[in-house]
Amino acid sequence: MRALPRLALALLTATATVAVVGATAGAAADPPPVTVLTSDFEDGTSQGWAGRSAETVAHSTAVAHSGTGSLLVSGRTASWQGPSLDVLGTFEKGTAYTISVWVRLASGSDDARLSVERRTGEVASYDQVVGNTAVTGGAWVNLTGRYTLATDVEFLRLYVETASTTGDLYIDDVTAGYVPALPVQTDIPSVKDVVTEFPVGAAITGAEIVTGHGELLTKHFDSVTPGNALKWDATEPAENTFTYAQADPLMAFAKANGLAVRGHTLVWHNQTPAWVFTGADGEPMTATAEDKALLLARLENHIRNVAAHYGTDIGVWDVVNEVIDESQPDGLRRSQWYTVAGLDYLRTAFRVAREVAPHAKLYINDYNTNVPAKRDFLFALVQRLKAEGVPIDGVGHQVHINIGWPTVAETQAMIDRFVPLGIDQQVTEMDVSIYTGDGESFPAPPTDRLLKQAYVYRDMFALFRRYPGEITSVTLWGLADDNTWLDTFPVTRKDAPLLFDTRLQAKPAYWGVVDPSRIETGTSPGASASPDTSTNPGTGSCAVTYRVTGSWPGGFQADVKVTNTGATALASWRLAWQFTGGQQIGQLWGGLHTQSGPAVTVGNAAWNGGIAAGGSASFGFLGSWTGGNPVPAAFSLGGTACTVL
Template sequence: MRALARLAVTTLVVAAPLAAATLSTTANAADDPTPITVVTSDFEDGTVQGWVGRSAETLAHSTTVAHGGIGSLEVTGRTAAWQGPSLDVLDVFEKGTAYTISAWVRMASGSDDVRLSVERRTGGAAAYDQVVGNTAVNSGGWVNLTGRYTLATDVEFLRMYVETSSTTGSFYIDDVTVSYVPALPIQTDIPRVKDVVTEFPVGAAITGAEIVTEHGQLLSRHFNSVTPGNALKWDATEPNENTFTYAQADPLIAYAKANGMAIRGHTLVWHNQTPSWVFTGADGQPMTATAEDKELLLGRLENHIRNVAGHYGDDIGVWDVVNEVIDENQPDGLRRSSWYEVAGLDYIRTAFRVAREVVPDAKLFINDYNTNVPAKRDKLYNLVAQLQAEGVPIDGVGHQMHINVNWPSVAETEAMIQKFVPLGLEQQVTEMDVSIYTSNGESFPAPPADRLLKQAYVYRDMFALFRRYASEITSVTLWGLADDNTWLDTFPVTRKDAPLLFDTRLQAKSAYWGVVDPSKINPSQSPSVSPSVSVSPSVSVSPSVSVSASPSGSAGTAGCAVTYRVTGNWPGGFQGDVKIVNTGNAAIAGWSLTWQYTGGQRIAQLWNGALTQDGTAVTVTNASWNGTLAPGGSASFGFLGSWTGSNPAPAAFTLNGTTCAVP
């Protein structure tokens, strides 16, 4: 993966930003007690109540607008997007406690994407944890940002703050609260997962929040393998050239070693979460496919692997050396990432060669998602077979298995495993979770009982399959410990998901019993499972641009609505989501959506459609399964991209040849 993600923070639990009320995040948990509130800022006393600016901006009590009562906090005089109101919570937050932070925000004029974050410092080094990602806010009403945050390390400085994504406009905040629900003790009268599933190690992807207090107890009790979800990625370990830091990863590795747990290293090479400097040439310009740029890029790659893998040596027994290099929509099946565009297949060959030299006893894996889709599975097989024939030292294939309660079938998953058997390599399930959602249009205030039951049967059947293939499957890792910290809360859209074995209060769900003892799943309910379609993982939420269209070329009255959202933004990269709705009374049989970028954006990966990009011009056509849009029907696709300078939304869209005007 992904992560989600996925961005690189080690202490964060993200929840959905809401337009009105906070979603319930409990999934089959014991009854929650009343939350204990530790911070309240209602600005009703005529003061700023301890809030200060992060720079020279001005904070003042205001009665111009208010969410509740008559007062709010007005923030003006901002000269940078990162400037905003902050509150010292060093003496409030306790390590290991999961806090819910809620703030109401309203722009003074115009609109922007607003986010809620925490800054922490240890030894003078600052780190920034995103609690709620980019959320569209305007001057027309109040928007609630609500997220969960767990401090996992000792700090000397801790402040929560509100900032915007791009503009420096003034805004208001009001009715800020921080609360927590006292933790439940973990259940010690139920079987350990690792004691029941003995055919292979069972692991969890972790952040710093998973190794403290009850989370750490749950992790060490049930799992015997861990994957640092983000802490070993390039942006976390080498943010600046030849400046290496292991502040995020070292505590996770130390915890695993102290508890006798195997460690999967994730990941040495990925097209995402890689700093932009990696792909910047000696002339300061983006690299191109020249001999000079290729030599520089491969040199940086070798230096990175020698340092990061060498830092941990034998402590990490398995590495995802390269991650998500397959694009089944390309004739040769290879993702047109910056790695590939500059270095071709040599970046993969180099990564495995150097990793073998640095950690000769580690198992080296190639990892990807949707490997149960035949087209992708076959392209991955062909690549691995080619590299094997060349003598590239690959030991195994990783199947991410980000799936949902309706997809894939057991038969499709078994075909995935069987496909790679002739290669004689190990296979591992590296990032498994089972979403309760079957489409981007669904959102539940609490996980429905029937979805949780379906989920339990999926876990039951998948683990039964993996155990049946224990001679091929040598490890299974879940992408998270419990439902309180899952990247699926913000991907592919923002909503509370419940994809893991334990709920938000760390109590065992039916999914847990599906793995440990299926006889304890309620036998009176028999969910039907039908095929659906899954998408790839990764990160956060929000701005949207809606446009309307009247495409021609079909009988009846045609019309459409298109929503373009940037669902995650980070230095040099972003994630987006596009939804097409047929608002006419005639069916659309096959669609093609085009737009122009003006900020130097390049799409690196797209799912649920086929991509063509020529310079600034982007064209996305339907996949085989979502090309027909009945009246009122919709199709969505998502993507990961890069940007330089700025990341403005497209100004116009064209659907099947007809221009769509932005209202």
Template sequence: MRASLRLALVSLAAALPVAAAMVATTAASAADEPTPITVLTSDFEDGTTQGWAGRASEAVAASTTVAHGGSGSLAVTGRTATWQGPSLDVLGEFEKGTAYTISAWVRLATGSDNARLSVERRTDGIAAYDQVVGNTAVDSGRWVNLTGRYTLATDVDFLRIYVETASSTGDLFIDDVTASYVPALPIQTTIPSIKDVVTEFPVGASITGAEIVTEHGQLLDKHFNSVTPGNALKWDATEPTEGTFTYAQADPLVAFAKAHGMAIRGHTLVWHNQTPSWVFTGADGQPMTATAEDKALLLERLENHIRNVAAHYGTDIGVWDVVNEVIDENQADGLRRSTWFTVAGLDYIRTAFRVAREVAPHAKLFINDYNTNVPAKRDKLYALVAQLKSEGVPIDGVGHQMHINVSWPSVAETKAMLDKFLPLGLEQQITEMDVSIYTSNGESFPAPPADRLLQQAYVYRDMFALFRQYEGEITSVTLWGLADDNTWLDTFPVTRKDAPLLFDTRLQAKSAYWGVADPTKIGTSTSPPPTTVSPSPTTPGPTTPSPTTPGPTIGTTACSVTYRVTGSWQGGFQADVRVTNTGTTAWTSWTLGWQFPAGQQISQLWNGGVAQSGATVTVANASWNGTVAPGASASFGFLGSWTGTNPSPAGYSLRGTACTVA
């Protein structure tokens, strides 16, 4: 999701055969991009707006009040709505099918908020909006860079980039805006197609509009025989307002798949994320609670949504992820306390499958979740599916997302995951696989290291070898993306360039590709054993609170905290927190506390244990990240809810001692 949400871990070193290392080095070099070609630069040093304008009645003017580079910037004043901000026409600069990197520096005049970089496009007068960079914390004390990639995938007659904010309407500044691209390379047409090598089941990729044009479309057609529209079928994309359905994002993806003979997985009919707030608003205009009236209305909306979306695609979609991420292994009953559950209990799952079966009797209906190779989560999912099956709920299969990394999980853990569900007689599918090169949230590489790319190749080799042993049991394997130029892991759980897929940023085959297509090309070494059996910090794992045995005394300047909102949507958000030991003594455990200023509530946390009472939040380390050396950091992430505004906490404390805010 955003795709879905999970993921990171530990350092590896192994003696590798020279030939194998050479393959990995070649792959790393192929990923190195040449000097980009710049098509847009706005530095505002000439005292003009350089073509920028407001989106409504706000004022846009050159300014020397503050500047990121040089002496000039662009000031935006008189905003009366969050969507109002500086906008630039790029219709004459951007070409369809070219991937542009857009960068803008943003600063607020006062206060703090989240800023976004977006694109508005229109075709025949119908507007659509694409997010280039999601909510990013900005304030008045520093310049913050918004950088993201954007590919125009359709013909348009209007195209503008713009900056907006999430909740406030105060004045802001932008500076040093650029847009650039790297010329595409032809895809490699003489290498084996993955779909021809792996014949035990369809092999798919999740896609956006960017993956069905030019060289991306050629790569997708050559190697894959199944697709998943990554975000285009989710509730916020298909029914943004009640009763108003739109398929503008998904229809082109489905049409491409049909034209190229590809199977289509529908993802997803019900999820606690990317669901508009109106879905959970009662007839009285208040948030829904566990009343009979609210439950009836919620299930009515659910049924109407599924009947419309599933019926729109009819037999074109042969598999649906009916419900997504319903398990929380830290609950006694194993069920996530989403609004779906707190209002409707299990009846929302029962209703979703019943209606999906009625509307799409031809389709295979799946329940999909992440971290299913973690025994606690796996077992809770098994218990739920067994119960629902015993009630006659029409579940056909279990989806394992498999967002993993180069050191976790092991093949044995993954095999145990698959074997667990065999007695149920259901299909199993790998639905969102990627293999991060990172082993901790603190790592960041300027380019993918050769040893990590080789280790990644071994993981893909071993996992696909395992999957192929389950012919008839595993009926599909889907990668969460086509190539490394468009992966959600570039911004989650922290912003850094990841390389989790089979093809690099220029669509060339990596060692990971050869791990699937021809493992002899990467040598015969086996993967070194992981140095931890805990779920990777890049994958939200169990959130059992860790022991809180008192550690060393912490001085007043012994810790610093970085709090960053990495994604936000109506009513919900995702954040990453890093606590750094700035003292001289190693910690053997840690407990971080803060107060939420606007009623935010944490719904799920990974890489630690959380307790919340009102506005007070306490997070303790997990069993594997309690030891923090001087100068080192520990990170955790969480999902939360908000109403009105979503400001960052003002301060943090480590066992009652204040930390500096980084």
């Protein structure tokens, strides 16, 4: 996994989002949402909220997001102190809750975060629901995220914190709710049954082994990678104090369900506690003989304990992670491992791992290995270490990519480069972001981006399957879009990089892997992508598909597809309908809209005005609702009634 700033590291049991993305064609419709928590502070009380420490919380009428009341938090002496609410009796294990909090500073500016503290026994853990979000004293800012409790706990509190300052802050209009789970689709092919050239796996946290997630995982995948549970900070937080509380449940689930396990990772420059690089004198280590000997001894002790704890249950280890920095003259990352111990930390790590786990395949893992400079530096390093007798069995290519980069040719060159070394290659952390730059942000994935993503998955898997003797496994960095690190890295925004959506339903990306002929429709083989109007009475020259693809307390997302069923191409289009439940469109993409009361008109954008005969155009939007959200009964295109599919 690529390096994340410490404060921006979102534990993968919690993922930030602004909308619940819905099912693709052929999946079940969303049931109505259920609200489990509301705090509007209109009754003059704190409504159960308290400070995490000695700070003061009190009802206030100075400012409010809505109504007249809010909650003022003052007297904070640390950035992590803030308003906190007990949700132990509210949140149930295995349910994905959407949590919304409006935040405003009394003055100044900072980043705010939404987090959860949970405890089992005396052990506290912290899950980030929403990462750093800019907030000021001038306006209310919404923090909205998803959280799934994956373990039994004795203490569970939701809280708001800031990144650096300790000034007063306000919160208002807090809600939490969930949409009842959709059943996992059992009538679609399993990925592992279609891709037989190598095992296909997924990175997991505790959230992926409960309820429907566990069912989805075992249906489609051959192997799992604990995403964070085997890293140094999770397994040896204090020197020679080993704990496997995070990893053991994942390992037990894998063993019970016949899933192979990739161990990730024994050595990394991130998520390594500070004590590892602190010398016997209490000072940061430097390149002295004494510090080097101590560091390598700690490294050996760590690997001997962690690798031995799981023995033959782990058949592949990412021994070292992300050691290449192509900006350096020699291509080697100037991590604390390297500055203190040079290449000896790599030699030690592989030697000890081989001694402790002689059965396991040992990997060196890195990202952007499709970039020629980085690829060549990694090749030279592996070649050198192999020549010295260092027991490296394979190279791991992370393959964190997006819908526009890299090309198939660049990826093929990556694989071909390492073939002469005679070692295994694995794709270890694959995901395909819907974004092509840090400046982009969508409230929910646009249809055209999901289709582009599907074709990237199609092309990449087709490439990997042409190298069954070289590529020995492919692992996706996550199970479904409800739990992805890309929601907070490189910036906070909702991404959708995996094969299944936030409701665990198959996306076009899934069909890109399993059956590319079904990318556009998600229907049974042979089904028509264009409607057959001969069996639909009352049709004009258009057909409309309107789907509510996500729903949460007070809001929803919809996708609309308009198809030209006439014989003449359209140069532009305008689609109209009436809402009957008081719905209001808040944000629309893929078109331009107007709304007057219940009447809505959507016209084409500059890039999708032309619709060929038999062709279609799509758009989507976020809307609000109050008492209900019925689907419009009729649509017209340019005044002509359309078939409603």
